[in-house]
Amino acid sequence: MPVNILSESFADISNSKLVLCALAGITAYGIKVATGGRKSIWEREWTGKLIMVVAPPEPTTFALLHTLLHLPSPPQILYLPPLPSPLPSSLLTILHTLKIGTTNPAAQLHCEPLPPTVTGVRDFVRKWSSPHKGTTGEEGRRVDAIVLGGAWECSTTPYDENERDSLLKEGDRKDEDGVEGKTWTVHQHHLHLITSLLPSLLKAPGERDIRIISLVSPAYPAAIPRLEKQLADLSTDSPSSSTGKEPGPLERAGANGLTTFFMNAHFRLILDALATSSYAQKVAPDPSKPVPQEMKKVEVTSNIKALSVVMPWARDEVVRPILGVWGWGWLWLLIYPFVLLFTPGPGMAVQSVLYALSAPVLYDEDQKTLVKEGTEEEKKVENKGKKPETEPSRAGVRQGDVVRDCAVIELPAVLYNREIARGTYDRVEAEVEAGVRAFEEAEKKAAEAPPKRDTKIRFAETSSSVESAAKTT
Numbered sequence: 001m002p003v004n005i006l007s008e009s010f011a012d013i014s015n016s017k018l019v020l021c022a023l024a025g026i027t028a029y030g031i032k033v034a035t036g037g038r039k040s041i042w043e044r045e046w047t048g049k050l051i052m053v054v055a056p057p058e059p060t061t062f063a064l065l066h067t068l069l070h071l072p073s074p075p076q077i078l079y080l081p082p083l084p085s086p087l088p089s090s091l092l093t094i095l096h097t098l099k100i101g102t103t104n105p106a107a108q109l110h111c112e113p114l115p116p117t118v119t120g121v122r123d124f125v126r127k128w129s130s131p132h133k134g135t136t137g138e139e140g141r142r143v144d145a146i147v148l149g150g151a152w153e154c155s156t157t158p159y160d161e162n163e164r165d166s167l168l169k170e171g172d173r174k175d176e177d178g179v180e181g182k183t184w185t186v187h188q189h190h191l192h193l194i195t196s197l198l199p200s201l202l203k204a205p206g207e208r209d210i211r212i213i214s215l216v217s218p219a220y221p222a223a224i225p226r227l228e229k230q231l232a233d234l235s236t237d238s239p240s241s242s243t244g245k246e247p248g249p250l251e252r253a254g255a256n257g258l259t260t261f262f263m264n265a266h267f268r269l270i271l272d273a274l275a276t277s278s279y280a281q282k283v284a285p286d287p288s289k290p291v292p293q294e295m296k297k298v299e300v301t302s303n304i305k306a307l308s309v310v311m312p313w314a315r316d317e318v319v320r321p322i323l324g325v326w327g328w329g330w331l332w333l334l335i336y337p338f339v340l341l342f343t344p345g346p347g348m349a350v351q352s353v354l355y356a357l358s359a360p361v362l363y364d365e366d367q368k369t370l371v372k373e374g375t376e377e378e379k380k381v382e383n384k385g386k387k388p389e390t391e392p393s394r395a396g397v398r399q400g401d402v403v404r405d406c407a408v409i410e411l412p413a414v415l416y417n418r419e420i421a422r423g424t425y426d427r428v429e430a431e432v433e434a435g436v437r438a439f440e441e442a443e444k445k446a447a448e449a450p451p452k453r454d455t456k457i458r459f460a461e462t463s464s465s466v467e468s469a470a471k472t473t
Helices: 002-009 015-036 059-069 089-100 118-129 161-167 186-202 220-235 249-278 315-323 330-342 351-358 364-380 418-448 463-472
Strands: 050-054 076-079 108-111 145-148 172-174 180-182 210-216 304-310 402-404
Touching (some): 015 330, 059 089, 118 186, 145 351, 220 249, 249 315, 249 418, 315 330, 351 402
Parallel strands (some): 145 210, 304 402
Antiparallel strands (some): 172 180
């Protein structure tokens, strides 16, 4: 019956129109495949390993959790949404659906609230650093990767306007003891969390590969002209001219991306410096020489890798906020077919994150081999005028790399300025230290204050009321 209906409906259509429709469908499919991006080809043994995901509840975050749970060797996942307790029931329902959708018993998904406050980070790190006896080794609880999101979106996804305004905006709050505490920005929240977890991360064996992955907005090039103009004004000692126009969501997301780049660039230097001081080489004494040999300083790359991942133009996190369309209005329904065609879905948007999590680490010897092979390949294809590409099976990541579309990319030269990176990191670090210090002082004053007196007037009980109470008992 359906075949007859279709044949009757297409009977009046000419063959030329059918051919045009087929060509249009093939073209749309080709555009969709081209704009979807690459898929990660790497797989890593994640059994028994733990991945922390610190990101707001949004479609890309849920797609990442779903993909990690369905890996051949799935890890243990600890999802830390930046929301206070109790978590929304809708979020718990989604996480429960993701968890029961897996058939592998090794796939585990746990969720803990991590509000962006001093109290939230302090309480979480305190619980994390004090496990029950006999449940962990000497190095404490194991962490193999930390994914930091929340700074790459053009705007927070408005699942609930009241929830967004009350939970994710900057301002002062009070904890249960009445002590005021400032809500962290995204970068302050991430820095406070990572620096608090750093002592336990440094206890891990040197052979363990730990990766801290920060997600960056694809709109970061939009903020580079403003940065270059500021640097030019500083070099010429001329006052910076501001138009007074407030930057839009695209430029704000780009500025957040530049901050992430600069903070990661300086944080990797800190990690390598800590590794160099911890794993310094010691020269064995030579009995044939009375004078001890001088120890040569060798730089060591830390086993904790700070990586950045440039996210694609996601529909709900980037495109929709730029257009300023919320909900399913007529405007969004009108442009949704084009958005669906030219933007990747949540499942493809997380492929670069999977690449950064699973790609092998390239060390100095591997890099020298790749450079040598690349030089020989360039000589072979010199007449063809094409630049040789690294084989996917030989690709990998190094300390401080930036990943985009499942490949390591190079950033503009202005983003490799170490002075700006150090200044950005020091500024955010000073803000975090000031916030923690102010909170501790307020908490100390609250503890030293005398307890509140009960000012309510209580009348003495009469004998009749006492006798009636005794009879009832």
